[in-house]
Amino acid sequence: MFPAMAAPPPQFTDAEIDALVETFYARVRRHHRLGPIFETAVGPDGWPAHMATLKDFWSSVLNTTGRYKGQPVTVHQHVEGLTEGLFMPWLNLFHQTCVELFDAPRAAIVGQKAERIARSLKLGVFFKPDAVA
Numbered sequence: 001m002f003p004a005m006a007a008p009p010p011q012f013t014d015a016e017i018d019a020l021v022e023t024f025y026a027r028v029r030r031h032h033r034l035g036p037i038f039e040t041a042v043g044p045d046g047w048p049a050h051m052a053t054l055k056d057f058w059s060s061v062l063n064t065t066g067r068y069k070g071q072p073v074t075v076h077q078h079v080e081g082l083t084e085g086l087f088m089p090w091l092n093l094f095h096q097t098c099v100e101l102f103d104a105p106r107a108a109i110v111g112q113k114a115e116r117i118a119r120s121l122k123l124g125v126f127f128k129p130d131a132v133a
């Protein structure tokens with residue numbers, strides 16, 4: 001194998017992704033507006049499975065591993081109590097977690113991915129082309 005053709009190493013280790021997901025969702029659960037939405041949707045016994053899904057998701061997003069196979073728009077369409085106004089606190093908490101866990105350039109990479117996905121989720125869930133203004 002020519003060195004120039006070798007696959008670049010993943011930018012984020014599984015341990016870093018675990019730390020991101022665990023730290024962020026621990027904070028989400030304590031957040032006064034986000035917490036209740038997750039407790040209702042995920043339920044008392046659903047957290048291990050939910051965390052595993054989110055680790056697969058971020059592994060796919062950051063390292064293109066293809067581990068996540070779900071449909072986030074469809075899932076969020078069924079989240080009770082989800083509003084557009086909740087995306088700002090979600091993103092603020094996420095960015096805060098990223099800057100604590102990663103150096104600035106890597107925090108920016110993760111943060112930009114989250115911003116982009118949040119935008120497309122918002123469009124997917126709330127954009128109503130047929131709505132009359």
Ligand code: HEM
Binds near residue numbers: 072079088090121
């Ligand atoms: C207002 C902001 C958000 C809220 C309140 C929210 C809430 C939720 C809830 C309650 C679930 C669990 C649904 C269930 O299992 O029934 C969920 C799943 C998920 N969320 Fe969010 N979410 C938000 C934004 C985001 C953003 C910005 C991302 C990605 C950057 C994201 C990624 C995911 C993923 C990957 C899942 C798992 C989907 C699956 O089961 O396949 N969410 N979200």
